Amino acid sequence: MIHFKKVNKWFGDLHVLKDINLDIEQGEVVVIIGPSGSGKSTLIRCINGLEGYQEGEIIVDNRSLNDKKLNLNEFRQHIGMVFQHFNLYPHMSVLNNVTLAPRKVKGIDKAEAEKEARYYLEKVGILDQAHKKPNQLSGGQQQRVAIARALAMKPKILLFDEPTSALDPEMVNEVLEVMKMLAKEGSTMVVVTHEMGFAREVADRVIFMDGGQIVEENTPDQFFTNPKEERTKAFLSKIL
Amino acid sequence: MNFSIPLSHLDQYWSGFVVTLKTSVIALILSFIIGFIIATLRVSGVRPLAFFARWYVEFLRNTPLLVQVFFFYYALPRLHVSWLNFNGYQAGMLGLTFYTAAYIAENVRAGIQSIDKGQLEAARASGLTYYQAMLYIILPQAFRIVIPPLGTQFINLVKNSAVLAFFAGLDIMYVADSLQGSSGEVFGVYTFAALFYLIITIPLTILVNYLEKKLAY
Numbered sequence: 170m171i172h173f174k175k176v177n178k179w180f181g182d183l184h185v186l187k188d189i190n191l192d193i194e195q196g197e198v199v200v201i202i203g204p205s206g207s208g209k210s211t212l213i214r215c216i217n218g219l220e221g222y223q224e225g226e227i228i229v230d231n232r233s234l235n236d237k238k239l240n241l242n243e244f245r246q247h248i249g250m251v252f253q254h255f256n257l258y259p260h261m262s263v264l265n266n267v268t269l270a271p272r273k274v275k276g277i278d279k280a281e282a283e284k285e286a287r288y289y290l291e292k293v294g295i296l297d298q299a300h301k302k303p304n305q306l307s308g309g310q311q312q313r314v315a316i317a318r319a320l321a322m323k324p325k326i327l328l329f330d331e332p333t334s335a336l337d338p339e340m341v342n343e344v345l346e347v348m349k350m351l352a353k354e355g356s357t358m359v360v361v362t363h364e365m366g367f368a369r370e371v372a373d374r375v376i377f378m379d380g381g382q383i384v385e386e387n388t389p390d391q392f393f394t395n396p397k398e399e400r401t402k403a404f405l406s407k408i409l
Numbered sequence: 410m411n412f413s414i415p416l417s418h419l420d421q422y423w424s425g426f427v428v429t430l431k432t433s434v435i436a437l438i439l440s441f442i443i444g445f446i447i448a449t450l451r452v453s454g455v456r457p458l459a460f461f462a463r464w465y466v467e468f469l470r471n472t473p474l475l476v477q478v479f480f481f482y483y484a485l486p487r488l489h490v491s492w493l494n495f496n497g498y499q500a501g502m503l504g505l506t507f508y509t510a511a512y513i514a515e516n517v518r519a520g521i522q523s524i525d526k527g528q529l530e531a532a533r534a535s536g537l538t539y540y541q542a543m544l545y546i547i548l549p550q551a552f553r554i555v556i557p558p559l560g561t562q563f564i565n566l567v568k569n570s571a572v573l574a575f576f577a578g579l580d581i582m583y584v585a586d587s588l589q590g591s592s593g594e595v596f597g598v599y600t601f602a603a604l605f606y607l608i609i610t611i612p613l614t615i616l617v618n619y620l621e622k623k624l625a626y
Contacts, residue, residue, distance in 0.1 A: 242536050249535075250531075254527055269545060270537060273541055274541075322535060
């Protein structure tokens with residue numbers, strides 16, 4: 170579903186992605202961990218073209234991001250993204266946050282879009298807040314709205330960029346529970362997170378990045394109990 | 410201080426008041442349109458356009474309004490192009506419009522750039538085009554931020570419209586000048602001119618303060 174082939178990226182002189190090779194299959198849940206500045210957010214942002222890269226190739230859903238004729242707007246509607254700071258539209262109601270892209274990108278009419286939006290808002294447990302503005306909700310509720318907003322486009326892939334890092338501790342679980350539910354339903358998910366419990370419990374595969382490289386990848390069981398690389402061991406010893 | 414002269418000419422003040430208000434409203438609308446376009450060019454990322462927009466703003470903001478209006482009134486007709494022969498009122502209106510547009514452009518640009526870049530990213534990530542993202546996400550939020558400073562620009566515009574008096578623009582200031590000339594009365598005549606400006610600017614100030622509170626999220 171997602172393939173990185175020797176991808177290299179620089180921000181100016183800074184080499185942020187180094188020879189990234191990665192294959193993610195349909196239905197797989199991949200968790201990316203690593204210290205800050207390791208390139209994990211940059212990697213995930215390359216998947217939907219929010220970041221470009223200078224070398225190599227990324228193929229998503231059989232389409233190459235190297236292809237200059239690729240219609241990025243059309244391409245992106247198949248990839249949902251959830252951000253660290255939610256990035257809900259503060260001037261719109263929760264319902265309109267969820268219906269905007271289906272209406273304007275897919276051209277679905279308002280009534281149908283709202284019906285679907287209600288379905289997804291119910292799914293993330295927040296339907297009763299549909300007419301509120303985002304700033305009237307707690308952080309956990311806002312992030313669940315952001316997940317509903319991503320789901321409403323019926324994406325083939327879901328990207329989560331540190332979805333719980335900006336949340337108060339007591340709100341982390343309500344978001345993780347929604348993500349677990351999506352994982353169980355067979356969604357293809359790429360998750361950048363510091364939540365090791367989630368990685369252990371939900372991931373099919375854990376990837377450890379450091380210094381712009383993929384240092385180690387393994388099943389969560391192997392990864393946490395029997396890490397191979399010294400850098401992985403050092404990182405795990407600091408956070409576990 | 411003698412108020413009998415202005416009090417007996419209230420009808421003239423009133424017609425000057427109408428001219429001032431009308432001129433300010435028209436100039437505001439025109440300068441908002443121009444200012445918006447200039448701001449959009451400035452953030453467009455297209456170099457020649459951004460360069461033009463930047464120098465428009467710098468040039469217009471850093472020269473006196475009076476010089477600009479004189480330019481429209483005295484200099485342009487010397488080019489002997491028929492449609493550049495502006496009368497005093499038109500020259501004043503154009504000067505006010507282009508001058509105010511420079512300030513509004515800066516307000517709008519600041520408004521656009523103050524929107525968190527995550528907003529554009531979220532919109533683009535969901536498949537919206539750049540223009541859709543601007544239209545539905547960025548500009549409505551920028552507009553809220555811009556409304557209070559826009560009110561302040563309008564207040565400045567009303568006050569600056571007194572330049573019309575230089576060119577027989579029939580505005581409040583012109584009426585006061587004429588009355589002063591014909592009667593010799595000074596204090597009462599200009600006090601009333603100030604009062605008529607305050608009739609516009611005080612409610613506007615209150616409105617701006619109200620909007621600032623109201624439009625905060």
